[in-house]
Amino acid sequence: MSNAFAVDRAFAVIAFKRRLAYKAQWLVALVLGGGAMLVSMAMWRELLSGGALSGYDWDAMRAYVIIGFITATMVFGAADWHIADRILDGHVAIDLTKPVDFQRARAAEYVGSMFSTVPTVALGVLGAWILFDPPGPASATAGVLTAVSLVLVFPLAFGLTYLTVLVCFWTKRYLGVMWLREALLAFFSGMMIPLAFMPSWLQAVAWALPFPHFTTTPSAIYLGHVDTAGALGLLAAEAAWAAGMWFGARIVFNHAVRKVTVHGG
C-alpha cells in the first residue's frame, strides 16, 4: 500500500482492533440483530402464507430480511460515538493540530469499525441460511452488483453518520441526534418494512433521501426487481449520495469547527 494510504490504514486498523477488543459486543449485536431478524421472519411468514404482497412472496422476503440484517449490523455496529466524543469532549481541538485531515481520519476509523462487524454478520447470515434457506441472487450479475452495493454502504454510512455527528458542534449532545438518525434510517431504508408497501407519496419522500440505498437498493438488485441497467442506475445514485455527503460534510465542518468548545470554555 502506498504512503498516501498508510495513515488511513493505520487509523482503520486501530479502530478495528479497538472494536474487536470488546468481544461481548459481538454477542450483543448478534442477539439484537438476530432477534430482530427472527421476529421479522416470524411476522412475514404469517403474512405471506396466503401469497405475495406488494411484489414480495415468502422466498423473496427471506432474502430481503437477511440483507436488512447485514446492512443494519454494519451500520448500527460502527463506532459513531467515537467521533461524537471527540467533538463533545474537545479532543477535536487537538485533532486540528495534527497533520492529518480530520474527516479522512474519522472515515478510516469508521470503516475500520464497520469491518469489526464482519464476524457478527458472518455468523448471523450462516445461521439464517441454515434456518431459512433463502433463494440465491436473481443472476450472477445481480450477485456481483449486490456486492458492489454493499461495498458502497461503507462510504454512504460514514457520510450520513459524520454529517449527523457534526450536529454535536451545536447541540453539545449526541444521543438524541443518534436516535433521530437511526429511527429515520430504519424506516426509510426499508429495514422496518419494504418501501413497496408504502403509499407512492411516501416512497417518493424515501427515494429523495439517501436511506433506501442501505437496504432497498441491494435487495432490489439481489432479487432481480430491477434489470442490469436499473441496477447500475441505483448504484450510480448510491455512489452519488456517498460523494455528495462527503463533500457536503466538508462544507458543514468548515462552518461547524468555528463553534468548537472544550469543556464549556
Next chain:
Amino acid sequence: MADTTLRASAARHAGGVYWRSLVAQIRAITEYPADFWVMASAGVMWNVLQFAFLTVLFAAVPDVAGWRYHEMLMLSGLLTVAAGSTALLCDGVWSTGTYVLKGEIDYRITRPAPVVVQVATSHIGMQGFGEVGFGLVMVAYGWIGAGMGLAAVPVGVLGLACAIVIECALITALCAVNFWLKGNNSIFAFVLLDLQHNAMTMPLALFPAAVKIVTMFVVPVAFVNFVPVAVLTGHLTSWWLVGPPLTAAASVLLAAGLYRLGLRSYDSSGH
C-alpha cells in the same frame, strides 16, 4: 406493632427522598430547554415511525395473527409508555455499573436513604417525556378505534400501572447484575429492552411455544403489554388479569432482592 410502625415510617421516608430527588432532576432539566426538546423529540420519533410502520402494514393486510390495526397500536403504545416510564422514574439504575466501577456507591451507602432509590433518581431520561406522551396517544387512538368503551377503563388503568411497575423492576434487576459482571454498560437490560421492542410489539401467536413460555414465566415481559391488551381486546379471558399484579409484585421483590445482594457483594473500587 412497633416493627410495623418503623417499617411504615422507613417506607414514607424512602418515598419522600425519591420524590424530592426526582423533582430536583426535573428542575435541573428545565435549565436546559433545548436539550429537553431534542431528547423528547428523539423519543417521539421512534414511536411515530412505529405508528407509521403499523399504518403502512395494515394498508396491505387485514390482521396479524388475528390482531387488527387498533389492537396492535395499543400493544405498541402500552410498551412505549412502560419503557418511557422507566426513563422518567428510574433512569439512574442504568448507571449502576458505572457507580460500581468507580466506587461511587460508597457515599450513597452512608446516606440515610435506600441506595437503590438514590441511584434510580440520579438521572432522568428526557426522551421518556416524548415516549410516554406519544405512547398514551397510541393507546388512546387504538382504544377508540377498537371500539372499547369507558367500562374497560379500570382494567386499562390496572394494566398500565402494572406495566410500569414490572418494566421498572425488571430493568432495575438486570442493571443490578453489574454488581457482579463489572462494566459500564447494562448489557442485559439493554438487550431486554431491545428484544421487547422487537418481539413484544407483535402477537405472541406468531412465535414458537418456547418464546411464549419464556416471555410469560421466565422473563415475564408478556405481562407488561401483551397480556393486558389481549384481555382488553378479548384475545385472552379475564382470568389472565390476575397475572400483571402478581408479576409486578414478584418483579419488585426480585429487583429489591438482587440489589440488596449486589450491595452485599460490593467492595468499592480498587479492591
